[in-house]
Amino acid sequence: MIFSSELIKGTLKTIVLKLLRDHGKMYGYEITQRVKELTGEKIQLTEGALYPTLHALEQEGLLKTEVEYIGKRMRKYYSLSPVGTSKSKERISELTDFINTLTSLLDLKTRNA
Secondary structure (H helix, E strand, O other): OOOOHHHHHOOHHHHHHHHHHHHOOEEHHHHHHHHHHHOOOOOOOOHHHHHHHHHHHHHOOOEEEEEEEEOOEEEEEEEEOHHHHHHHHHHHHHHHHHHHHHHHHHHHHHHHO
């Protein structure tokens, strides 16, 4: 089962921040492949979802970019800025709390159903 884009939308920035925190610099396609691999293909990021997220994080000052040329091809790498490093910890913690709360809520509904 592949998760819907609606479920992923609210967590995508945190997913990207966590990957970059764990792996240093990555380029877009590498991020999509790593997410697919880590989730057993349950989360498949499209370019249409990933690149606006990367650009938004860059605008927020959480990412820095670096361009490398491989032959004639340009590859843009993303990595956390110093602010992004501290913000990633906050966002991961917030998402973890949210998941724990949601788990409790769903367990409660299951028991009362």
